[in-house]
Amino acid sequence: MPKTLEGQITMEKTPSYFVTREAPARISAMSRDTKLIVVVRDPVTRAISDYTQTLSKKPDIPSFESLTFKNRTTGLIDTSWSAIQIGIYAKHLDNWLQHFPMGQILFVSGERLISDPAGELGRVQDFLGLKRIITDKHFYFNQTKGFPCLKKAEGSSKPHCLGKTKGRTHPRHRPRGGAEAARLLQALQHEVLPDDGT
């Protein structure tokens, strides 16, 4: 990590930090003032997204349902399956709260990043103490991609969408076991976000 000079903000993005046991202590030892941003989405959609991504690389993996449940009859979920495990946000958050106060953590809604990217990025800019530079005028909804895209990429005059691996088509219906997994996962979690989702 380079030294951060006056007037600079250094950012580092690695999705696996949030679920890595050693990460909070190491980051806190580096700088206790580090601000943390966590993008969360509905844990079942997250699991399906994770599964869809793995399936695209390994088409022979077992079904979502058989990976989700240790025992389909009793409804026992396999919480060691990474697609489920990563989405048990409360458990990972506990680990971070041993080293950082809640006020230093911003939860960004993965759903609102799609429905209102400028609004969500407004919250990010405020959290980082930045002037709101990124606004609605930077985005448009790309019908083909089915997601918001940037009107202009940095250093270019052309529009820019995220690549093919972001925004894969999920199954039209939740995979078998999806609804049951949702119910059980909800029971497994404490609420991470307050009721109003902010």
Ligand SMILES: Nc1ncnc2c1ncn2[C@@H]1O[C@H](COP(=O)(O)OS(=O)(=O)O)[C@@H](OP(=O)(O)O)[C@H]1O
């Ligand atoms: N603007 C825009 N364009 C495309 N995709 C978008 C966008 N905003 C959010 N998303 C959602 O980002 C999801 C992929 O991000 P990940 O965090 O899973 O990527 S990573 O592989 O962990 O880096 C990806 O999940 P899937 O839909 O399951 O592919 C998207 O839903």
